[in-house]
Amino acid sequence: MKDSEILERISRGDEHMLDHLYKKYYRMMTKIVLSNNGTEDEAKDVYQEALLAFWQKAASGKLVLTSKISTYLYSICLNQWRKELDRKSRLSSEEVDKEEFQTHDAKERLKIVMDCIGQLGDVCKKVLTYYYFDGMGMPEIAEKMNFANTDTAKTKKYKCKKKLDSLIKSKYTTEDFFD
Amino acid sequence: MTNQQQEQIDKFHSGQMSEQEIAAFQKQLEADPALKAESDLQGDVIGGLKEYRKLELKSRLDAINVGPTWVEFVQQSALMKSMGGVIVASIIGTGIYFMGESKEEIESTEPITITAPVETGSTDYVLELGDETDVKNDTELEKAVSVAKVENTTDQKPVVQESTPVQSEKLVEVVEKVEEFKPSFDAPAVASVEDESRFSGSDLDELPENTSSESSNEPIDVESENNRSNVIKYKYFDGKLFLSGDFNKSPYEILEINSLAGRRIYVYHQGSYYSVGMANKLTELPLVTNKEVIEELKLLRENK
Numbered sequence: 001m002k003d004s005e006i007l008e009r010i011s012r013g014d015e016h017m018l019d020h021l022y023k024k025y026y027r028m029m030t031k032i033v034l035s036n037n038g039t040e041d042e043a044k045d046v047y048q049e050a051l052l053a054f055w056q057k058a059a060s061g062k063l064v065l066t067s068k069i070s071t072y073l074y075s076i077c078l079n080q081w082r083k084e085l086d087r088k089s090r091l092s093s094e095e096v097d098k099e100e101f102q103t104h105d106a107k108e109r110l111k112i113v114m115d116c117i118g119q120l121g122d123v124c125k126k127v128l129t130y131y132y133f134d135g136m137g138m139p140e141i142a143e144k145m146n147f148a149n150t151d152t153a154k155t156k157k158y159k160c161k162k163k164l165d166s167l168i169k170s171k172y173t174t175e176d177f178f179d
Numbered sequence: 180m181t182n183q184q185q186e187q188i189d190k191f192h193s194g195q196m197s198e199q200e201i202a203a204f205q206k207q208l209e210a211d212p213a214l215k216a217e218s219d220l221q222g223d224v225i226g227g228l229k230e231y232r233k234l235e236l237k238s239r240l241d242a243i244n245v246g247p248t249w250v251e252f253v254q255q256s257a258l259m260k261s262m263g264g265v266i267v268a269s270i271i272g273t274g275i276y277f278m279g280e281s282k283e284e285i286e287s288t289e290p291i292t293i294t295a296p297v298e299t300g301s302t303d304y305v306l307e308l309g310d311e312t313d314v315k316n317d318t319e320l321e322k323a324v325s326v327a328k329v330e331n332t333t334d335q336k337p338v339v340q341e342s343t344p345v346q347s348e349k350l351v352e353v354v355e356k357v358e359e360f361k362p363s364f365d366a367p368a369v370a371s372v373e374d375e376s377r378f379s380g381s382d383l384d385e386l387p388e389n390t391s392s393e394s395s396n397e398p399i400d401v402e403s404e405n406n407r408s409n410v411i412k413y414k415y416f417d418g419k420l421f422l423s424g425d426f427n428k429s430p431y432e433i434l435e436i437n438s439l440a441g442r443r444i445y446v447y448h449q450g451s452y453y454s455v456g457m458a459n460k461l462t463e464l465p466l467v468t469n470k471e472v473i474e475e476l477k478l479l480r481e482n483k
């Protein structure tokens with residue numbers, strides 16, 4: 001399958017292309033980490049992050065590919081692993097403590113948000129995640145979700161977002177808002 | 180919170196703002212705490228949605244079997260590696276077998292050995308081509324052979340030249356050196372030498388052994404010194420020949436004969452032949468008086 005065809009299908013939200021790319025380049029990409037003092041889990045995580053970054057760009061239509069997909073993915077993996085190694089070596093114990101404190105606070109809030117998202121229906125989850133993560137436009141969401149038209153998608157997105165905000169606000173305390 | 184502000188917050192956290200829009204919005208956030216609180220909340224919400232989707236996709240990817248495909252399995256399996264090894268070994272073995280055979284054929288053409296019967300029995304003659312030997316082309320080879328045939332008709336003792344390692348009973352090497360000129364030899368095409376009887380009667384082995392201790396096949400190293408003396412003097416030791424005499428009018432020639440009996444060196448100068456023996460000190464070069472030897476040397480010299 002040609003790269004151009006893969007990109008075209010990703011722009012339509014075809015998640016099978018994600019599976020295809022993941023399998024196709026798994027060994028090539030994880031080797032970057034594995035051959036540079038990384039573990040199998042780290043290698044897998046770096047590759048998944050890189051592939052999802054690629055997916056986000058490609059699905060939103062923002063990607064202008066000037067090289068092969070494999071080359072693009074390779075460069076992302078390489079940069080991500082370099083950043084990770086740099087982060088590991090740069091952090092002092094004090095910075096780690098600070099980071100851990102911030103991470104803990106953010107984790108708590110993230111947990112609340114995730115719980116609230118989990119309470120949404122599947123359609124709301126999909127519409128909101130397609131819009132915010134995949135960067136898909138309303139026409140693409142409408143097509144993918146088999147909505148009647150773009151306006152339906154817009155309305156659905158607005159209502160779902162309101163519902164989620166409401167759920168989250170009910171869970172958040174005043175301290176959470178002004179930390 | 181107005182709808183416009185909600186849209187701005189949405190755009191801000193979705194990365195849909197330009198740099199100018201971001202800068203302007205950040206100023207509004209600084210000026211309006213309520214707007215900032217709402218923006219932070221939306222940051223968490225949108226961040227959570229992104230994370231949710233990411234986890235969803237990661238779960239999808241985790242469920243994919245990334246083990247080796249059947250092609251990779253075939254490539255990596257021990258059985259296939261073993262079979263591959265056997266195949267490669269077979270190819271290499273076959274290649275060596277055939278190449279080795281062809282090499283053998285080529286090598287078999289290199290030795291040029293002639294068995295020439297002489298009065299005392301069959302004899303193999305070998306011409307040793309020295310380092311300075313230059314076998315130029317087939318025409319020259321044929322020419323050399325034709326000269327050899329003419330000599331045989333005069334019932335002379337021939338010299339058969341060959342370019343193989345020493346394998347014969349008689350090893351004959353003829354090296355001629357005329358001052359600055361490097362000696363060269365035309366090796367006869369052995370295949371053209373048909374009549375073996377022509378080589379009978381050669382008594383080169385009966386030539387005087389005046390340098391028998393020098394058995395090296397390397398051409399001798401010759402140095403000369405010109406003077407006005409009519410007497411040629413020489414010194415010969417360790418393969419080095421030094422000549423002193425009047426060589427301005429006519430150059431000298433060195434005739435070197437190698438046989439199993441040893442190396443014999445003669446000097447030709449102005450119609451006379453001189454025999455070179457071992458001499459540590461400068462000695463007068465002895466003249467060859469034996470007519471038979473002179474005739475043989477003459478023959479060799481003309482066949483150079």
